[in-house]
Structures are given as structure tokens and as C-alpha cells.
Amino acid sequence: MPSNYPQVLFQNRKPDRITTLEEYRQSGGYRALADVCKHWSPKDVQQEIMNANLLGRGGAAFPTGMKLMAVAEDAPYPRYIVCNADEMEPGTFKDRVLIHADPHMIIEGLILAGFAARAEEGIIFIRPEYENAARILEREIKIAREAGYLGQNILGNGYSLEIVVHRSAGRYICGEVTAQMNALMGKRPNPKVPPPYPTEKGLWGRPTVFQNVDTLACIPHVINNGAEWFKGLARTATGGGTKIFCVSGKVNRPGCYELPLGVPLREIIEEHAGGLPPGSEFKACLPGGASTRFLSKEFYEIEMDFESLRKVGHRLGTGAVMVFDHKTCLVAATLNLIEFFARESCGWCTPCREGLPYIRDLLRRIEEGEGREEFIPMLERMSKHLWSAYCAFAPGAVSPVEGLLTYFEDEVQEHIVQRKCPLK
Ligand SMILES: Cc1cc2nc3c(=O)[nH]c(=O)nc-3n(C[C@H](O)[C@H](O)[C@H](O)COP(=O)(O)O)c2cc1C
Ligand code: SF4
Known part of the structure; x- marks a missing residue:
């Protein structure tokens, strides 16, 4: 039986519908905002x-x-x-689930963060495939406004904020904030590496x-229950809060699970996601979406928090755990991901624009039985080179x-030696 951990972000989640404003309020919603408006400074x-x-x-x-502290007190307006x-991010679907579960929690969080930065305009930048979520947000923003949580002079505090929903044109790079900034300003969404940081000069230079x-x-939840309570939700000293892990791939119960930060990988897979189907053995997983490194079986007991993974040279990323079993070819899986990334490169700089198709072609030839010994060092060199993008x-x-x-060079070697995919 899965362990019963406190459900904070999913406390109001229902199988078939969103949480209404009234239900959110009954669970303590907008209490943090009311309290902040009365007694707190940014x-x-x-x-x-x-x-x-x-x-x-x-x-x-x-x-x-x-990040909130980085907005200087005397910084110009509007913010x-x-x-x-x-x-x-392939494999990641927690934000969509959260919006469909409890939209006011996100709206209240946005207002509180806006208050902390003294921002006057709020924008929700959403991918175009999430049209239903965008409509839910637009409707609930209107309801929040009618209830006095948005607009001018929020709850009599003098603070004012409006929120609009902006639909992306739909490129992966638009998730990166500096590219997103350009997208929002109607420019070509190339990243613009800081400094200056967006907290200093962001949208329209503000x-x-x-x-x-x-x-x-x-x-x-941090405001309602305090920082110590939030920190205590995590199982590791360096963590804070719960984490929504989205589990997909070779598991019996794929889905989003809210668990303490630091929960062991094995527990996520075996207890919460129902383990692997009969006849399948764990081979590897991506711990945090497509842009993280495979974790092999030796990491099966690792505590899934940001610091524990960083210490062993990995990243928790978005916490999207994609599970692969012993019958899945990891060359083919990697090729699939690189095809996505090569397509989504914004094309601005040469190492990325040229390097990803090069890696894709090498992987494709290995998978199709045309690989050669020298492809492995070529892949290594080119991967290193992409760090200079x-x-x-x-x-x-x-x-x-x-x-x-x-972790799986042997599997790549086997493809080359056998001149075919050994798992097909
Ligand atoms: C290529 C790329 C894509 C990204 N996509 C997203 C995304 O879809 N959603 C997101 O919140 N952050 C994404 N990020 C991270 C953002 O740049 C940024 O760190 C984040 O939105 C800040 O919010 P947080 O501090 O609450 O995580 C992406 C980063 C990169 C490099
Ligand atoms: S080409 Fe790639 S690395 Fe270069 S700016 Fe665009 S997305 Fe970033």
C-alpha cells in the first residue's frame, strides 16, 4: 500500500472537475492573501x-x-x-494537472509573489496545447477579480494587480525565461543570456x-503555515516542501504523485506508480524530464531531492520520472529525445543548431546497424562541445x-558489434 503523505498542493484535487473558489476558500484558500494584505510587508x-x-x-x-529579493526596492515601475x-519538457505534466485541480491556488500564489515584488501586471504564459487550462484560468481570474482578490486596491491594502493569460505560439525554447521575455514582447524568441537579469531589466526593460x-x-501554503512547517514537509535537510512527481513509461500506474522531497526513487516507482508490469525489470529512468541524465539501477535508492541528485552529478529537473525496462532500447529512446531537441533548437548559435542534428544522425546510424567504433568518441566530443552553446x-x-x-556504453557497443539493435 502506498504511504499516506500530507497532500498540500493536491489537497482539493478531484477526479472529475476543478475546485471552485468556494471550495478553495473552505480549505483555507485566500487566507494567506488576506493576512498578507493586513499585516505583512513585501x-x-x-x-x-x-x-x-x-x-x-x-x-x-x-x-x-x-529571486523575489533581487527586485530592488527602488526599481522602476511597472513591474x-x-x-x-x-x-x-517531455514527460512533464504537473502544471497542467495543478491548473485543472485547483486554479485559485496558482492565482493566489501569483498574487502573493506579485505583492512581494510589487508587480502591477501579472501574465500567465501558457502553451497552446493547454487551451482548456487557459480557459479555466481566464474564467477563474475573472471570478477572483469579482471577489476582490485582483484589480485595484486588493482587500483594501492599496496594492493593485491585473492578470492576463498569454498563449504561446508553441516552441520548447519559449519555456526558457529570456526567450519567453522576447516572445511576450512580440520578438523572435531567442534566449538572451543574463546579465542583466530579468529581475533588473525584464519585460520592456522593467x-x-x-x-x-x-x-x-x-x-x-508557506504563508499560511510558516517556513518551518514547509521545510519539515521534505525528508531531507536541504529540501523544502512536497514535490509533484509525474511518473510515466513502464509502470503500472502512470500519473502525478505529490510526495515529500527526498522520497526514494524506488518508493516512487514501486509503491506509488505501482511498479513495473509483470515480466519487466527496471533498467533506467530519466529523473526530471527529457533534459536530465539517465539514472541506472545503482541509483534506485537515491533520495529524490535537488541536492541529493546534484551531489552525484544529476538533476531533479521537473521531477518527471520516465521509467525504461530491460526490454527497451536506450539508444532508440535517446534518439527519440534528440530528434525532439534538434527540432526545437532555436538555431541562434552554431554548436546547438549544427551539433544536435549531428548527434541525431550518429545515433540513428547506430540504431539502424550502421554504427562504427569511432562514433562513440565522436558522440562524447560533440556532447562536450554543446556545453559551449x-x-x-x-x-x-x-x-x-x-x-x-x-551508464550504458555496453548497449551502444552491442549495436555496433552486432550491426543491429540487439533489442529489436
Ligand atoms: C530550454 C528551457 C526550457 C524551459 N522550459 C520551462 C517551462 O516550460 N516551464 C518552466 O517553468 N520553466 C522552464 N524552464 C526554466 C525557466 O527558464 C526558469 O528557470 C523557470 O521558469 C523559473 O521559475 P521557477 O524558479 O519557479 O522554477 C526552461 C529552461 C530552459 C533552459
Ligand atoms: S541555438 Fe540552442 S543553445 Fe543556442 S541559443 Fe538557441 S536554443 Fe540556446
Whole structure:
């Protein structure tokens, strides 16, 4: 039986419908906002979030409190707060599930983060495939506005915020915040590596804070229950909060599970996701979406939190666990991911634009039985080379290749020696 852990973000989740404003209120919703409007300063909110060890859930794990604090007190207005709901990372679907489960939790989180940064305009940047989620948000924003939680002079505090939903044109790179900034300003969405950071010069040259949906959803709970409580939800000293793990691939019960940060990988797979189907054995998983490295069986007991994975040279990323069994060819799986990344490269810099198709072609030839011994060092060299690309897209894109070569080089060799895929 799966262990019963506290459900914080999923406390109101229902199988068939969203949580209404009234239901959200009954579970303590908008209490944090009311409290903040009466008794807290923006600095208090920033500090509480900082103390809570809340790390960004969008993939980079940057401390949320620190980002909010980076908006200088005397920075110019208007300031912007952006909710990143782009979620194009293959295997990741937690933001969509959260929006469909409890949209007001995200709206309240966005208002609180906006208050901490003294932002006047809020934007939810959402991928076009999430049209239903976009409509839910638009409807619930209107309801929140009618209830006095948005608009001018929120709950009599003097603070004002409006939120709009912006549909992306649909490219993976638009999830990266500097590319997203260009997309929002109607420009070609190339990344623009900081400095200046968006908190200093973001949208239209004004301070802008970008936070992931899941990160924002944590904020009302941090304010309501305090930083110590939030930290205590994690099973590791360096973690803070629960984490929504989206599990897919060779498991009996794929889905989103809210579990303490630091829960062992084995427990996620065997207890919560129902283990592998009969006749399947665990071979590897990607721990945090397509742009992380494969974890082999030797990591089966690892504590799934940001710090534990970082210490062993891995990343928790988005917490999207994709499970592969012993009958799955990891060369083919990696090829599939590289095909995606090669297509999604924005094309701005040469190592990424040319390097990913090169890696794709090598992997394709290996998978089709045309591989040669020298392809392995060529793959290694080219993967290293991608670390010199302009933005973080490229190192993420080659992560599965690096994992493949580190833990499963034998499998690549077998393809080359047998001149075919040994698993087909
Ligand atoms: C190529 C690329 C794609 C990204 N896609 C997303 C995304 O879809 N959603 C997201 O929240 N963050 C994404 N990120 C991370 C963002 O750049 C940023 O770190 C995050 O939105 C900040 O919010 P957080 O601190 O709450 O995680 C992406 C990063 C890269 C490099
Ligand atoms: S690394 Fe790739 S996505 Fe990033 S700027 Fe270069 S071409 Fe564009």
C-alpha cells in the first residue's frame, strides 16, 4: 500500500472537475492573501519564502525567495510577475494537472509573489496545447477579480494587480525565461543570456519575476503555515516542501504523485506508480524530464531531492520520472529525445543548431546497424562541445546522451558489434 503523505498542493484535487473558489476558500484558500494584505510587508513575504527553502520547480531549482529579493526596492515601475506554464519538457505534466485541480491556488500564489515584488501586471504564459487550462484560468481570474482578490486596491491594502493569460505560439525554447521575455514582447524568441537579469531589466526593460506554476502553488501554503512547517514537509535537510512527481513509461500506474522531497526513487516507482508490469525489470529512468541524465539501477535508492541528485552529478529537473525496462532500447529512446531537441533548437548559435542534428544522425546510424567504433568518441566530443552553446537548452538536450554513454556504453557497443539493435 502506498504511504499516506500530507497532500498540500493536491489537497482539493478531484477526479472529475476543478475546485471552485468556494471550495478553495473552505480549505483555507485566500487566507494567506488576506493576512498578507493586513499585516505583512513585501519584504516579510520575501523573507518567509526564503526561509522556507522553496526552490523553483520549473527545472533550474533557483531559490524563489532570493529571486523575489533581487527586485530592488527602488526599481522602476511597472513591474511584472510571470507564471511560466509553458511545460513543454517531455514527460512533464504537473502544471497542467495543478491548473485543472485547483486554479485559485496558482492565482493566489501569483498574487502573493506579485505583492512581494510589487508587480502591477501579472501574465500567465501558457502553451497552446493547454487551451482548456487557459480557459479555466481566464474564467477563474475573472471570478477572483469579482471577489476582490485582483484589480485595484486588493482587500483594501492599496496594492493593485491585473492578470492576463498569454498563449504561446508553441516552441520548447519559449519555456526558457529570456526567450519567453522576447516572445511576450512580440520578438523572435531567442534566449538572451543574463546579465542583466530579468529581475533588473525584464519585460520592456522593467523588473520581471518569472516563476513556475508549481512554485507559485506552494506560496500560499508557506504563508499560511510558516517556513518551518514547509521545510519539515521534505525528508531531507536541504529540501523544502512536497514535490509533484509525474511518473510515466513502464509502470503500472502512470500519473502525478505529490510526495515529500527526498522520497526514494524506488518508493516512487514501486509503491506509488505501482511498479513495473509483470515480466519487466527496471533498467533506467530519466529523473526530471527529457533534459536530465539517465539514472541506472545503482541509483534506485537515491533520495529524490535537488541536492541529493546534484551531489552525484544529476538533476531533479521537473521531477518527471520516465521509467525504461530491460526490454527497451536506450539508444532508440535517446534518439527519440534528440530528434525532439534538434527540432526545437532555436538555431541562434552554431554548436546547438549544427551539433544536435549531428548527434541525431550518429545515433540513428547506430540504431539502424550502421554504427562504427569511432562514433562513440565522436558522440562524447560533440556532447562536450554543446556545453559551449549560448544558452542552457543545449547542455540539457545532451544530458540523455551523456547518461547513455556513462551508464550504458555496453548497449551502444552491442549495436555496433552486432550491426543491429540487439533489442529489436
Ligand atoms: C530550454 C528551457 C526550457 C524551459 N522550459 C520551462 C517551462 O516550460 N516551464 C518552466 O517553468 N520553466 C522552464 N524552464 C526554466 C525557466 O527558464 C526558469 O528557470 C523557470 O521558469 C523559473 O521559475 P521557477 O524558479 O519557479 O522554477 C526552461 C529552461 C530552459 C533552459
Ligand atoms: S543553445 Fe540552442 S536554443 Fe540556446 S541559443 Fe543556442 S541555438 Fe538557441
